[in-house]
Amino acid sequence: MEFVNLAEPPSAYGSSRPSSLELLERHFGYKSFRPPQQEVIEHVLQGKDAVVLMPTGGGKSLCYQVPALALDGLTVVISPLIALMKDQVNALQGNGIAAAFLNSSLSYEEERTINEQLRNGELKLLYVSPERLFQQGFMDQLEDRNVCLFAVDEAHCISSWGHSFRPEYKHLNVLKKRFPQVPVVALTATADRAVRNDIGDLLGLHQPRTFVSSFDRPNLSLAVLPGQDRWKAIERIMRRHNGHSGIIYCNSRASTEKLAAKLQAIGVRAAYYHAKLDPEERGRVQDDFIQGKLHVICATIAFGMGIDKSDVRFVIHYNLPGTVEGYYQEIGRAGRDGKPAETVLFYSYADVQTHMHFAEEIEDPRYKEVVIAKLDRMKEYAQAQTCRRMILLSYFSEASGEACGNCDVCKDPPKYFDGTVLAQKAISAVVRSGQKLPLSVLVDVLKGTYSPAVSDNGWQRIKTFGAGSDTTAFAWVQFIQQFIHLGLLEVDYRDHHHLIVTSAGEAVLKGERPVGLVTPETIKERQERPKRTRQVFAEPTPESADLLAVLKDLRRTLAKEMGKPAYVVFSDASLIDMAEKKPKNIYEFRLVNGVGDYKAQQFGKQFLEAIVEWGRQ
Numbered sequence: 001m002e003f004v005n006l007a008e009p010p011s012a013y014g015s016s017r018p019s020s021l022e023l024l025e026r027h028f029g030y031k032s033f034r035p036p037q038q039e040v041i042e043h044v045l046q047g048k049d050a051v052v053l054m055p056t057g058g059g060k061s062l063c064y065q066v067p068a069l070a071l072d073g074l075t076v077v078i079s080p081l082i083a084l085m086k087d088q089v090n091a092l093q094g095n096g097i098a099a100a101f102l103n104s105s106l107s108y109e110e111e112r113t114i115n116e117q118l119r120n121g122e123l124k125l126l127y128v129s130p131e132r133l134f135q136q137g138f139m140d141q142l143e144d145r146n147v148c149l150f151a152v153d154e155a156h157c158i159s160s161w162g163h164s165f166r167p168e169y170k171h172l173n174v175l176k177k178r179f180p181q182v183p184v185v186a187l188t189a190t191a192d193r194a195v196r197n198d199i200g201d202l203l204g205l206h207q208p209r210t211f212v213s214s215f216d217r218p219n220l221s222l223a224v225l226p227g228q229d230r231w232k233a234i235e236r237i238m239r240r241h242n243g244h245s246g247i248i249y250c251n252s253r254a255s256t257e258k259l260a261a262k263l264q265a266i267g268v269r270a271a272y273y274h275a276k277l278d279p280e281e282r283g284r285v286q287d288d289f290i291q292g293k294l295h296v297i298c299a300t301i302a303f304g305m306g307i308d309k310s311d312v313r314f315v316i317h318y319n320l321p322g323t324v325e326g327y328y329q330e331i332g333r334a335g336r337d338g339k340p341a342e343t344v345l346f347y348s349y350a351d352v353q354t355h356m357h358f359a360e361e362i363e364d365p366r367y368k369e370v371v372i373a374k375l376d377r378m379k380e381y382a383q384a385q386t387c388r389r390m391i392l393l394s395y396f397s398e399a400s401g402e403a404c405g406n407c408d409v410c411k412d413p414p415k416y417f418d419g420t421v422l423a424q425k426a427i428s429a430v431v432r433s434g435q436k437l438p439l440s441v442l443v444d445v446l447k448g449t450y451s452p453a454v455s456d457n458g459w460q461r462i463k464t465f466g467a468g469s470d471t472t473a474f475a476w477v478q479f480i481q482q483f484i485h486l487g488l489l490e491v492d493y494r495d496h497h498h499l500i501v502t503s504a505g506e507a508v509l510k511g512e513r514p515v516g517l518v519t520p521e522t523i524k525e526r527q528e529r530p531k532r533t534r535q536v537f538a539e540p541t542p543e544s545a546d547l548l549a550v551l552k553d554l555r556r557t558l559a560k561e562m563g564k565p566a567y568v569v570f571s572d573a574s575l576i577d578m579a580e581k582k583p584k585n586i587y588e589f590r591l592v593n594g595v596g597d598y599k600a601q602q603f604g605k606q607f608l609e610a611i612v613e614w615g616r617q
């Protein structure tokens with residue numbers, strides 16, 4: 001077989017300024033953008049501000065990395081996660097892009113080199129921690145560095161409604177004050193509507209446009225199991241997933257250790273991971289998991305940030321997470337390859353009490369209220385009798401039309417009755433109040449109760465006052481929660497928890513959409529009877545599994561030689577695509593997903609030879 005001259009990789013671009021698609025192709029080796037990457041990029045390139053919401057793994061980074069390559073000057077990325085910063089910079093350098101990071105983990109020497117590169121204008125992207133950004137004199141220094149774009153990653157940290165508020169993020173509004181001409185793109189994977197509005201307001205963005213990509217992950221099955229018999233259920237899951245990769249999230253370090261020992265005792269290749277492990281051990285566990293030497297990690301939430309492993313087949317929550325955002329981010333680590341993956345949440349009241357206990361100790365009353373409100377939403381999810389995916393999607397303000405068929409409620413549905421008229425009564429009252437009713441007051445209005453909240457605001461004059469007096473207050477609370485889960489109403493956490501009508505809710509009001517409800521009695525009965533799970537799993541059988549193993553070996557060797565993590569050579573997704581395409585020459589190699597010019601030059605020869613060698617056998 002002949003190799004073409006690797007010094008001249010195939011190139012299809014002319015000499016004029018490359019388009020963003022050409023940049024994507026050339027530097028990252030991808031053939032197309034995912035929605036809404038291209039829209040964000042074009043918007044930012046016009047010098048405008050943006051708020052970007054994409055689920056974990058959706059591809060947020062390219063939304064600022066491609067503009068960084070297209071624009072003259074320096075792009076500054078603010079990120080709170082030191083480990084993630086390092087991975088991103090490694091990956092960029094792996095694609096031949098001049099990037100660096102500044103944070104507390106660097107030695108004096110390393111820091112000096114980077115500062116020099118900065119002064120010489122050699123860097124395209126600089127990642128900094130917020131602490132570092134606000135260090136004395138650093139902003140002044142940036143003023144001389146021709147900054148062309150700011151990207152604020154994990155932007156939900158700016159909002160006290162976010163699940164991981166960081167006080168230092170509050171000061172980021174200084175960016176727009178000091179650099180009014182420089183566009184800012186704020187990105188997050190977890191934000192309900194309240195947080196999303198906060199991001200734009202608190203950063204002081206100029207008429208930002210919000211871009212939302214779908215949060216739907218239809219390949220993840222969703223199930224909630226009672227917390228009583230966790231170990232038995234886990235044993236069953238282990239049998240179903242013999243040899244598959246999975247993560248079990250626990251809420252304490254002690255549980256991770258105990259659970260890992262129990263799993264090892266039944267022959268599962270398991271280990272534990274938490275923040276108290278020394279960094280070396282943590283790195284080892286993480287690498288062994290990524291390489292498939294360890295199958296199951298029992299971990300606290302410290303595990304998973306920035307781990308690029310596409311074939312995680314199950315995520316189990318041994319304990320109830322405190323927020324829907326956190327839960328969704330964690331289950332999102334399963335099934336990134338798009339193949340079926342299973343998620344199971346164990347729900348016990350003891351976990352709710354643990355969370356409440358921590359909440360009670362919070363001093364700031366506003367923050368405490370947030371924590372409790374978020375926990376309530378998580379509890380409602382765990383207790384829900386409507387399609388769980390619809391609940392998740394409506395939580396992220398994404399209207400989804402119908403039940404998913406891939407959650408435990410859909411697979412074993414309760415009986416529904418036609419609740420359209422009930423929904424219309426509630427929604428109409430919300431509309432007539434000017435969307436100024438929190439849930440409890442809406443119940444008063446529907447029941448026709450003259451509570452102080454009603455009298456003080458004159459809500460007794462609403463035409464539908466008392467229109468639901470024949471339904472109990474208890475039932476109304478349950479129904480209204482179902483309307484929220486179905487995405488007909490939304491809670492505005494920033495404005496006194498007032499209920500807002502969504503476009504789906506408007507359609508119900510106009511009689512364009514029927515509403516199925518579950519009676520409160522059914523809810524009680526179902527909670528009392530044991531739940532069944534009936535998931536079916538396809539074994540992941542990559543067409544050329546043994547070639548894939550060969551390619552993975554080669555990747556490991558090359559990464560070791562370079563002293564870099566494996567993903568800097570190629571991602572799992574690239575190797576899988578390579579094993580399927582089996583390129584025969586450098587042109588075909590360049591067509592593999594994730595192979596840009598730089599990587600084709602750097603690794604093409606070795607991988608092509610390995611494929612030829614494999615073909616001979």
Ligand code: ADP
Nearest residue numbers: 030032033034055056057058059060061062571
């Ligand atoms: P996020 O920050 O949203 O969690 P990343 O930006 O890290 O996600 O991207 C997740 C993965 O998807 C990365 O491996 C990335 O290279 C890949 N990816 C992103 N955009 C594309 C695209 N347009 N085509 C193919 N792969 C992509």
Ligand code: ZN
Nearest residue numbers: 387404407410
């Ligand atoms: Zn469902």
